[in-house]
Amino acid sequence: MKLLEFLKRERKKSASVAKERLQIIVAHQRGQRDQPDYMPMLEKELLEVIRRYVQVDQDAINISLDSDNDCSVLELNVTLPRDE
Amino acid sequence: MAKIIVVTSGKGGVGKTTSAAAIATGLALRGNKTVVIDFDVGLRNLDLIMGCERRVVYDLINVIQGEAGLNQALIRDKRTENLHILPASQTRDKEALTPEGVEKVLETLSQEYDFIVCDSPAGIEHGAQLAMYFADEAIVVTNPEVSSVRDSDRILGLLASKTRRAERSEPPVREHLLITRYDPNRVTSGDMLTLEDVREILAINLVGLIPESEAVLRASNQGVPVVHDMDSDAGQAYADTVSRLLGEDVPLRFHEYQKKGLLSRMFGGGRR
Numbered sequence A: 001m002k003l004l005e006f007l008k009r010e011r012k013k014s015a016s017v018a019k020e021r022l023q024i025i026v027a028h029q030r031g032q033r034d035q036p037d038y039m040p041m042l043e044k045e046l047l048e049v050i051r052r053y054v055q056v057d058q059d060a061i062n063i064s065l066d067s068d069n070d071c072s073v074l075e076l077n078v079t080l081p082r083d084e
Numbered sequence B: 001m002a003k004i005i006v007v008t009s010g011k012g013g014v015g016k017t018t019s020a021a022a023i024a025t026g027l028a029l030r031g032n033k034t035v036v037i038d039f040d041v042g043l044r045n046l047d048l049i050m051g052c053e054r055r056v057v058y059d060l061i062n063v064i065q066g067e068a069g070l071n072q073a074l075i076r077d078k079r080t081e082n083l084h085i086l087p088a089s090q091t092r093d094k095e096a097l098t099p100e101g102v103e104k105v106l107e108t109l110s111q112e113y114d115f116i117v118c119d120s121p122a123g124i125e126h127g128a129q130l131a132m133y134f135a136d137e138a139i140v141v142t143n144p145e146v147s148s149v150r151d152s153d154r155i156l157g158l159l160a161s162k163t164r165r166a167e168r169s170e171p172p173v174r175e176h177l178l179i180t181r182y183d184p185n186r187v188t189s190g191d192m193l194t195l196e197d198v199r200e201i202l203a204i205n206l207v208g209l210i211p212e213s214e215a216v217l218r219a220s221n222q223g224v225p226v227v228h229d230m231d232s233d234a235g236q237a238y239a240d241t242v243s244r245l246l247g248e249d250v251p252l253r254f255h256e257y258q259k260k261g262l263l264s265r266m267f268g269g270g271r272r
């Protein structure tokens, strides 16, 4: 019975892997699309500052700018490593 | 006033020039005065696909620099009435292509033609941005493959921000998705993104689907745009695409797995 289940469970098709990857990539690209040009630089420098105090990974930092009618909010999320 | 259509993709080698040639020819065959312009300075090959390479004397940059008149540079297509080709320079520097110069050329052509089709170079730099800058509509050529889809999405970003329409806050460039080199057999076996996958990810209107086809290489060997080969799947698929660009509602073809025909079943030794 187990063998039959095993045989039935298909190997994940490569096209569906491609689709999942693309959904993430495109969501990320679209998130950056409307940002001001200084955002990548700002992100890089913020990361450098944080790294003076805590060792974090490249992708531990997430920065975004949300604007509505009368103000913009810069949102910064940093995932810190768990204390040893 | 002509409608300016850019054929673009970001990624190289996905079928822009093949598509620009087929679509421009298709538009002309339907009675529209059409000119197709090669923006791929230094790597021109639209003239080869159109089969007029031996008649190139002057090019787009000669015109922009005032070394030749527009009418001297325009090549009249041998086969198709209402169709002209404006070749790119093979030798000159890309920087010679200035926005002001291109604008002037397009403005003059606009008075004469119904459609101006711009064959963009690959990439997202100067040449590609200039090819799309003045566009009213964009055909985003995409292969069902990760890097092509990603690059198409980047192109969509540029179309929304780096075009004249965007800068002047005019109605946006109309975006059309053209999926090329589609192989239904590989889609069925799960090794190629489906039409719906690509459409869902890019979220723009599908204007056509061109199957992977032997007719394309045959056409480029001969220098005859594939839309002239109406016995071929790719030729018919491009003709459908042109109809949709002209606002007709044409059902999609060639996206489904083709069962083998009677002849190949009899002689191909295949199982049924």
Ligand SMILES: Nc1ncnc2c1ncn2[C@@H]1O[C@H](COP(=O)(O)OP(=O)(O)OP(=O)(O)O)[C@@H](O)[C@H]1O
Residues within 6 Å of the ligand: B009, B011, B012, B013, B014, B015, B016, B017, B018, B019, B040, B120, B121, B122, B180, B181, B182, B210, B211, B212, B213, B214, B216, B217, B220, B234
């Ligand atoms: N539907 C198709 N079926 C089979 N081959 C194709 C198809 N479309 C394009 N090709 C082939 O793919 C190659 C690249 O096509 P083409 O030159 O049109 O791409 P391109 O996007 O203009 O390239 P570049 O970015 O270099 O300008 C050519 O060899 C062409 O014959």
Ligand SMILES: [Mg+2]
Residues within 6 Å of the ligand: B016, B017, B018, B040, B045, B119, B120, B121
């Ligand atoms: Mg090309």
